[in-house]
Amino acid sequence: MPTDMFVLTLPFDPSALTLEMLMAGLATLVLIMGIIVPKGSRHGLGWVSLLGILGIMAVAVSLWGEKRELLNGMYLLDNYALFWKITFMTAAALVILGCMRFVDKMGNQAEYYSLTLFATLGMMVMASAGDFITFYLGLELMTLSFVLLVCFRKTDNKSIESGIKYLLLAGMSSAVLLYGLSIIYGLTGSITILEIGRIIAMQPLSPALVLAVVMVIAGLGFKVSAVPFHMWSPDVYEGAPTPVTAYLAVGSKAASFAIILRLFIAGLPGIWENWAFVLAILAAVTIIVGNLVAIPQTNIKRMLAYSSIAQAGYILVGLVAATEAGIKGVMFYAFLYVFATMAAFVVAAYYYNYSGSDELKDYAGLAQRSPLLAAVMLVALLSMAGIPPLAGFAGKFYLFSSIVGDYLWLVFVGLIMSMVSVYYYLRVALVMYRDDPLDATPISVSSPVAVTLVFATIATLVIGICPGPLSEVVNGAAHSFFLH
Amino acid sequence: MDFPILLTILLAPLVASLIIMFIPKDENILIKSIAAVGMFVALALSLYAYFAYNKDIGGLQFVFGHELPWIKDLGVTFFLAVDGISLPMLLLTNLIGFSAIFASWNVNNRPKEFFVLLLMLIAGVMGTFIAHDLFIFLLFYEVVVIPIYVLVIIWGSSKRVTKEYAGMKLTMYLLIGSGFLLVGVIALFVKTAAIAGHPDMSFTGMAMAAQQLGEFDQIWLFALMLFGFGSLISMWPFHSWSPDGYAGAPTAVSMIHAGVLKKIGGYGLIKIAVYMLPLGASFFAPYMAVLGVIGVAYAAMGAMAQKDLKYVVGYSSVSHMGYVILAVACLNVIGINGAVANMFAHGVMAALFFSMIGFIYEKTHTRWIPDMGGLARQTPRLAVGFMLAAMASLGLPGLVSFIPEFTIFIASFEVYGGVAVIGIAGIIITALYVLRAGANTLFGPPRPEYDHLEDIKGPEMVPLVVLGTVLVVGGCLPSLLFDMINSGVVPLHAAISDALQLGGKF
Numbered sequence: 001m002p003t004d005m006f007v008l009t010l011p012f013d014p015s016a017l018t019l020e021m022l023m024a025g026l027a028t029l030v031l032i033m034g035i036i037v038p039k040g041s042r043h044g045l046g047w048v049s050l051l052g053i054l055g056i057m058a059v060a061v062s063l064w065g066e067k068r069e070l071l072n073g074m075y076l077l078d079n080y081a082l083f084w085k086i087t088f089m090t091a092a093a094l095v096i097l098g099c100m101r102f103v104d105k106m107g108n109q110a111e112y113y114s115l116t117l118f119a120t121l122g123m124m125v126m127a128s129a130g131d132f133i134t135f136y137l138g139l140e141l142m143t144l145s146f147v148l149l150v151c152f153r154k155t156d157n158k159s160i161e162s163g164i165k166y167l168l169l170a171g172m173s174s175a176v177l178l179y180g181l182s183i184i185y186g187l188t189g190s191i192t193i194l195e196i197g198r199i200i201a202m203q204p205l206s207p208a209l210v211l212a213v214v215m216v217i218a219g220l221g222f223k224v225s226a227v228p229f230h231m232w233s234p235d236v237y238e239g240a241p242t243p244v245t246a247y248l249a250v251g252s253k254a255a256s257f258a259i260i261l262r263l264f265i266a267g268l269p270g271i272w273e274n275w276a277f278v279l280a281i282l283a284a285v286t287i288i289v290g291n292l293v294a295i296p297q298t299n300i301k302r303m304l305a306y307s308s309i310a311q312a313g314y315i316l317v318g319l320v321a322a323t324e325a326g327i328k329g330v331m332f333y334a335f336l337y338v339f340a341t342m343a344a345f346v347v348a349a350y351y352y353n354y355s356g357s358d359e360l361k362d363y364a365g366l367a368q369r370s371p372l373l374a375a376v377m378l379v380a381l382l383s384m385a386g387i388p389p390l391a392g393f394a395g396k397f398y399l400f401s402s403i404v405g406d407y408l409w410l411v412f413v414g415l416i417m418s419m420v421s422v423y424y425y426l427r428v429a430l431v432m433y434r435d436d437p438l439d440a441t442p443i444s445v446s447s448p449v450a451v452t453l454v455f456a457t458i459a460t461l462v463i464g465i466c467p468g469p470l471s472e473v474v475n476g477a478a479h480s481f482f483l484h
Numbered sequence: 485m486d487f488p489i490l491l492t493i494l495l496a497p498l499v500a501s502l503i504i505m506f507i508p509k510d511e512n513i514l515i516k517s518i519a520a521v522g523m524f525v526a527l528a529l530s531l532y533a534y535f536a537y538n539k540d541i542g543g544l545q546f547v548f549g550h551e552l553p554w555i556k557d558l559g560v561t562f563f564l565a566v567d568g569i570s571l572p573m574l575l576l577t578n579l580i581g582f583s584a585i586f587a588s589w590n591v592n593n594r595p596k597e598f599f600v601l602l603l604m605l606i607a608g609v610m611g612t613f614i615a616h617d618l619f620i621f622l623l624f625y626e627v628v629v630i631p632i633y634v635l636v637i638i639w640g641s642s643k644r645v646t647k648e649y650a651g652m653k654l655t656m657y658l659l660i661g662s663g664f665l666l667v668g669v670i671a672l673f674v675k676t677a678a679i680a681g682h683p684d685m686s687f688t689g690m691a692m693a694a695q696q697l698g699e700f701d702q703i704w705l706f707a708l709m710l711f712g713f714g715s716l717i718s719m720w721p722f723h724s725w726s727p728d729g730y731a732g733a734p735t736a737v738s739m740i741h742a743g744v745l746k747k748i749g750g751y752g753l754i755k756i757a758v759y760m761l762p763l764g765a766s767f768f769a770p771y772m773a774v775l776g777v778i779g780v781a782y783a784a785m786g787a788m789a790q791k792d793l794k795y796v797v798g799y800s801s802v803s804h805m806g807y808v809i810l811a812v813a814c815l816n817v818i819g820i821n822g823a824v825a826n827m828f829a830h831g832v833m834a835a836l837f838f839s840m841i842g843f844i845y846e847k848t849h850t851r852w853i854p855d856m857g858g859l860a861r862q863t864p865r866l867a868v869g870f871m872l873a874a875m876a877s878l879g880l881p882g883l884v885s886f887i888p889e890f891t892i893f894i895a896s897f898e899v900y901g902g903v904a905v906i907g908i909a910g911i912i913i914t915a916l917y918v919l920r921a922g923a924n925t926l927f928g929p930p931r932p933e934y935d936h937l938e939d940i941k942g943p944e945m946v947p948l949v950v951l952g953t954v955l956v957v958g959g960c961l962p963s964l965l966f967d968m969i970n971s972g973v974v975p976l977h978a979a980i981s982d983a984l985q986l987g988g989k990f
Contacts, residue, residue, distance in 0.1 A: 387626055387627070393623070397670065411667050419662070422659050433637065434638050
């Protein structure tokens with residue numbers, strides 16, 4: 001296309017938004033179907049959502065290799081964004097497939113599934129965001145959907161309490177983030193991330209910019225629950241319905257990392273030396289606090305919450321590197337984190353549905369009641385700890401090899417603490433495997449759940465034993481990041 | 485391509501464990517038989533490999549998969565190969581693994597899970613010895629930790645310490661050690677990849693590139709590896725997991741752990757740390773020698789104070805590993821030969837010891853030495869095995885451990901003189917506690933309550949026969965072992981000796 005044509009016809013090509021439009025359509029469809037379909041057969045909505053997501057994923061895969069910019073860099077479609085979108089949709093598919101019965105028990109399936117899909121849509125917008133407005137739009141769509149999901153169990157005080165907590169704190173953090181973004185706009189006169197990168201590279205460092213960056217780090221640090229902005233997450237994770245917790249822990253974090261990378265590496269490259277050190281400290285503190293506080297937890301969801309704080313710390317490590325290797329480490333780790341976390345939470349959700357308890361002591365003898373649930377939980381936890389041959393090991397290898405040159409101390413912190421984390425993960429194994437159950441009746445695992453768990457476990461094993469193929473895909477995605 | 489013998493050896497126990505997973509859990513005999521068959525295949529093939537290995541040519545043989553890219557951007561290939569150092573270790577693993585199956589013949593509490601985990605553990609240990617790629621090595625190295633933990637907490641025994649404590653202590657020590665090791669490996673990988681211009685994680689490739697590392701880099705990287713491997717081989721002062729861990733573990737795990745698993749530490753020290761970072765090794769050699777000697781003396785005295793049989797052997801294995809560290813610290817051909825041979829000898833001996841103690845405990849329900857009396861009259865076959873292991877432990881000529889220890893004494897006396905004398909003196913203490921334990925357990929006044937005890941028989945005899953044979957044959961024909969090891973150590977030493985001379989130590 002000649003350039004003059006380009007200017008004349010506004011560079012708006014709606015086909016770049018195919019995935020988002022499909023997702024919005026699917027979410028609306030599910031909502032409408034909820035009104036039409038009689039109450040008794042609404043559990044089918046889960047299958048509709050699931051098939052829809054799988055279809056959209058197929059479209060996303062077919063778009064692999066595309067590179068488009070919409071409205072002068074407001075919206076970016078590249079392998080980087082596609083990879084993240086596929087990651088979010090994988091998580092959404094797993095959580096829907098694994099927790100259908102849980103949702104049926106809560107009722108209001110239509111609202112639940114459509115909110116989950118809208119949250120996914122928000123994440124997808126974030127992954128493609130090229131300017132602050134798009135970014136903020138996606139962020140709020142995701143956050144507000146999650147607020148509703150967190151307090152979905154309307155009769156449960158804990159659920160309501162955590163919903164309110166999440167709403168207030170998310171609002172606070174959004175305000176801080178927005179304030180930081182507006183200062184950046186004031187300094188550069190632009191809201192497009194790539195253009196800001198070019199302008200800032202030419203400017204000297206001003207105190208206002210430092211303030212803005214600190215605010216943005218604080219705002220986004222809240223979303224990924226980096227210490228010291230993590231206080232909300234154990235409470236919210238514990239109170240929210242378990243499938244929501246799972247999706248919150250995976251999706252919301254992954255989406256925030258997707259935009260953090262764009263914002264910091266593409267948008268603020270000139271002052272990298274200044275914020276990299278801050279992030280290194282943040283990562284170290286997050287890893288240490290997350291792991292140490294997880295040790296005394298007796299509730300499995302709280303333990304997973306703290307462990308997911310620590311996981312966010314590991315992912316931050318790749319951000320510190322800010323190189324292609326680092327970005328690759330982040331994406332690789334985020335992808336495998338989906339499977340491990342989903343598997344662990346789906347087991348927790350299933351077991352809660354069965355026994356009504358999230359307490360660790362009630363997991364006694366699970367290995368004898370259901371070898372599948374116990375084995376999946378063990379594999380998921382060990383993958384998070386980074387024990388080979390599971391995926392976490394390869395992921396940590398990539399992450400830490402990206403910073404070993406400049407931040408050796410952080411490698412020490414990360415690897416030693418991940419060995420410490422084995423301590424509390426193995427305590428779960430101890431309870432599940434050694435103890436005899438109080439009630440020895442076998443737990444039958446329904447087939448959708450079994451499929452979810454087996455799939456997540458096999459993925460964890462395959463990525464761990466043979467990380468080559470995934471690593472090549474991620475290489476492609478990380479490479480496209482620098483092509484704009 | 486030739487028959488992939490190493491891959492088959494590695495897969496045999498894994499296939500067996502896979503089959504066991506699909507067997508109903510009450511079929512005890514069937515489960516045990518399949519485990520035994522799997523290990524028999526692996527043992528037979530590794531015996532074949534041991535004798536088919538061409539010692540005149542030396543170097544890496546039975547190479548598999550070096551052209552099989554595993555992770556391209558890390559330069560990892562699924563490279564399996566053995567040389568004169570790894571082959572004895574592989575054989576040792578299979579000897580002990582095979583015996584361990586039979587030593588656990590009486591496990592009837594959840595046998596399905598037990599044998600699945602045991603076979604996975606054995607396969608993991610084997611993998612570390614045949615991998616010629618650092619990433620694959622690490623993969624196997626850490627994979628063994630979790631089966632051990634589960635085996636200890638379910639089938640272990642709580643005497644002086646609870647099995648939960650023992651299992652967690654074992655796991656945490658090894659994992660923290662491997663955490664430091666991992667930092668070293670990642671740093672070494674990044675540096676060698678920068679030097680070579682492309683990522684390569686094969687032992688040979690990394691060692692080539694690592695030659696160009698400066699002395700300072702080599703020293704701190706070696707320190708990390710020394711900590712990692714040192715805590716695995718129970719180098720003083722990182723040894724305290726070893727007696728507690730063995731005491732809490734079930735027999736088979738004690739056998740494998742003391743017999744081969746901790747040898748991964750010594751093996752890694754020689755084939756990875758010393759081979760890749762010779763300057764670091766020569767810097768730390770004197771410190772290693774001192775730590776080794778302290779380990780010998782300290783643990784031997786610790787063993788003297790023990791009244792629990794497993795603690796005696798636990799401390800004694802720490803003490804024997806002190807010799808290995810002292811021998812590696814010599815950094816010459818004789819020393820490293822002695823180190824590898826001693827690891828083999830101690831492995832066989834410790835495994836036999838633990839299997840006999842396991843049977844004693846099963847039958848008498850005690851490991852407390854003063855409670856034993858004179859078991860030699862009541863259970864003569866058991867006593868034979870016990871005394872064989874005891875004699876090997878104190879280095880009786882004619883058994884497998886005499887020549888390796890003698891070699892180590894020669895090498896270390898040459899290099900370290902006075903320090904080595906203290907180590908050599910440790911052998912006297914060893915004789916003291918081993919003989920005392922033997923006398924009070926077997927040859928005291930027989931106690932009437934043990935008169936009805938049945939002696940070991942049938943499958944229970946396998947550990948005694950297999951390991952006992954190796955003890956005697958290895959003692960009478962030491963060249964079987966030493967020619968093999970020498971063919972691996974000479975080229976390794978040649979590769980590092982240039983660097984050592986530049987370093988100015990020798």
